[in-house]
Amino acid sequence: MFVRRTTTALAIVLASFGVAIAQSPTRIEQFKAWGAYSYKANGGTVCYVLAVPTAKEPASVNHGDIFFIVSQRPGQNISYEPQAMMGYPLKEASKVNVSIDGKNFVMFTKDTAAWVENAAEEPALVSAMKSGRSMSVKATSARGTATSYTYSLSGISAALQKIESCK
Secondary structure, three states: OHHHHHHHHHHHHHHHOOOOOOOOOEEEEEEOOEEEEEEEEOOEEEEEEEEOOOEEEOOOOOOOOOEEEEEEEHHHOEEEEEEEEOOOOEOOOOEEEEEEOOEEEEEEEEOOEEEEOOHHHHHHHHHHHHHOOEEEEEEEEOOOOEEEEEEEOOOHHHHHHHHOOOO
16 A cells, blocks of 8 residues: 555656656655655756655545655755645645644645745744654645645654755
């Protein structure tokens, strides 16, 4: 099950970065709930960490494949960019709310993904992820369904450290 989700996640990640799948991503290492991955694109290397939720609400709906990703693309001067990826279209102009130990972050949405609304807050979100135990992500589908996901943050620090020297 994890392998199928990971394979799907890798394909989604590549598609979201607008990358032609020239080389399949390689799993560098698994760190508890978080995996570290890399792939070659446009003459450079993209590295990212990825986790799947430990809980999905409401249980009565088909959520599809859900992931939270933090990517690093040194060739594009992008360092630790968090992204929520949903298995369904998000409500247009809606926000995704991320909460870690009482700290809240707002993400803007486009299609099936969300990014931190204020890019200057990306380091604070990543820092909260490193020091937190769990993270909740709340979103609204295009159909108007309120959804909620819980992620374990166990292993995030080690996974991010592994991709720190991504080149």
